[in-house]
Amino acid sequence: MILINENYSKLQASYLFSDIARRVKAYQTEHPDKPVIRLGIGDVTEPLPPACVAALHQAVDEMASAATFRGYGPEQGYDFLREVIARNDYQARGADIAADEVFVSDGAKCDTANIQELFGAKLRIAIPDPVYPVYVDTNVMAGRTGKCVKGRYKNLIYLPCTEANGFVPDLPAEPVDLIYLCFPNNPTGATASREQLTRWVEYARENRALILFDAAYEAFIRDPSIPHSIYEIPGARDCALEFRSFSKTAGFTGTRCAFTVVPKTVMGYTKAGEATPLHALWNRRHTTKFNGVAYPIQRAAEAVYSEDGRQQTRALTDFYLGNAAIIRENLTGLGYSVTGGVNAPYVWIQTGQKDSWKFFDRLLSLAQVVTTPGSGFGRCGEGYIRISAFNSRARVDEAMRRIRNIL
Numbered sequence: 112m113i114l115i116n117e118n119y120s121k122l123q124a125s126y127l128f129s130d131i132a133r134r135v136k137a138y139q140t141e142h143p144d145k146p147v148i149r150l151g152i153g154d155v156t157e158p159l160p161p162a163c164v165a166a167l168h169q170a171v172d173e174m175a176s177a178a179t180f181r182g183y184g185p186e187q188g189y190d191f192l193r194e195v196i197a198r199n200d201y202q203a204r205g206a207d208i209a210a211d212e213v214f215v216s217d218g219a220k221c222d223t224a225n226i227q228e229l230f231g232a233k234l235r236i237a238i239p240d241p242v243y244p245v246y247v248d249t250n251v252m253a254g255r256t257g258k259c260v261k262g263r264y265k266n267l268i269y270l271p272c273t274e275a276n277g278f279v280p281d282l283p284a285e286p287v288d289l290i291y292l293c294f295p296n297n298p299t300g301a302t303a304s305r306e307q308l309t310r311w312v313e314y315a316r317e318n319r320a321l322i323l324f325d326a327a328y329e330a331f332i333r334d335p336s337i338p339h340s341i342y343e344i345p346g347a348r349d350c351a352l353e354f355r356s357f358s359k360t361a362g363f364t365g366t367r368c369a370f371t372v373v374p375k376t377v378m379g380y381t382k383a384g385e386a387t388p389l390h391a392l393w394n395r396r397h398t399t400k401f402n403g404v405a406y407p408i409q410r411a412a413e414a415v416y417s418e419d420g421r422q423q424t425r426a427l428t429d430f431y432l433g434n435a436a437i438i439r440e441n442l443t444g445l446g447y448s449v450t451g452g453v454n455a456p457y458v459w460i461q462t463g464q465k466d467s468w469k470f471f472d473r474l475l476s477l478a479q480v481v482t483t484p485g486s487g488f489g490r491c492g493e494g495y496i497r498i499s500a501f502n503s504r505a506r507v508d509e510a511m512r513r514i515r516n517i518l
């Protein structure tokens with residue numbers, strides 16, 4: 112008899128985006144003549160940058176010839192990619208990160224989920240609210256959260272992100288071991304200043320806590336005072352891991368390439384208090400359970416750092432930021448309180464109503480625009496909706512025209 116992992120039964124009814132997809136499908140079945148515009152899920156719509164496409168083609172040609180064919184690559188990623196990442200994303204910003212501290216993978220979603228394998232079962236985990244649901248659900252699956260009572264898991268320590276704190280969480284009132292931070296933030300679009308990140312790094316160092324810093328949206332930062340990496344903060348090399356992705360930076364959501372930085376100086380501890388580098392554990396995990404990202408995909412990711420690649424990815428992120436500005440202007444013009452959408456591709460809107468799903472349904476049924484109800488990201492998201500800037504300009508303009516008409 113196969114016993115199942117009963118922690119799965121503690122998960123909330125369904126994954127947020129499946130819920131949205133179900134409602135949208137039901138609406139479309141009833142109203143096949145009314146085309147919907149999707150500004151809900153954060154998936155890119157524009158094609159890959161030409162520099163990446165050229166690199167991909169060339170790498171495929173290499174795979175077609177016996178002289179240049181490659182089989183299994185290094186599980187941690189090819190040196191050519193790890194080196195450009197360390198140089199451009201870190202050393203160029205004064206962050207002391209070496210190529211062999213970069214682990215290339217097929218997604219920040221998997222990495223933020225899989226990293227927990229390195230940790231003990233009984234951790235005090237701090238989770239911002241609202242939050243990218245993957246951090247919570249994967250901890251539920253791993254059995255670290257306890258039961259969910261009225262939308263909150265018993266053993267998680269929630270860090271409210273509200274208008275009052277500018278959607279950047281305050282330090283926890285009780286001691287914690289593991290802290291999830293994501294900036295620029297999904298879903299609120301908030302960014303954290305150098306001073307705010309410094310407070311978190313100091314807290315982590317003083318409390319021997321670990322920060323898991325998700326920087327999947329760093330390419331959208333335009334304000335030069337905002338750090339792109341946690342490692343721009345002195346001391347972070349000792350207390351933080353960082354997750355990045357080419358998904359939103361370069362349109363790789365369907366191409367799949369990301370990376371996790373594990374500095375050799377970040378320690379975990381045995382029960383006896385013996386320090387163990389997390390780098391060695393993650394290296395072991397990666398080599399045992401992962402066989403690397405496809406060679407052509409890594410060449411395409413490398414091209415992001417070429418002269419052309421930089422210009423093209425900048426233009427791509429500028430394009431989505433242009434959409435975000437249009438969304439911001441329209442919703443602000445309608446009198447809504449709006450955050451995000453400046454150094455981030457998400458706009459976070461205070462609906463003025465108690466129930467996010469009601470507002471979601473209203474926009475779907477009256478304007479045929481799909482958004483994401485804030486309550487799906489946590490209790491503090493109730494009353495908000497998230498509008499994603501990932502779509503064509505024509506669709507964003509049309510969605511805003513429809514929203515202006517009904518609100």
Ligand SMILES: Cc1ncc(COP(=O)(O)O)c(C=O)c1O
Pocket residue numbers: 153217218219220221243293297325327355356357358364368369
């Ligand atoms: C905060 C955050 N982290 C990670 C991811 C997933 O990135 P990837 O496509 O690399 O798995 C997303 C995707 O929406 C995200 O919003």
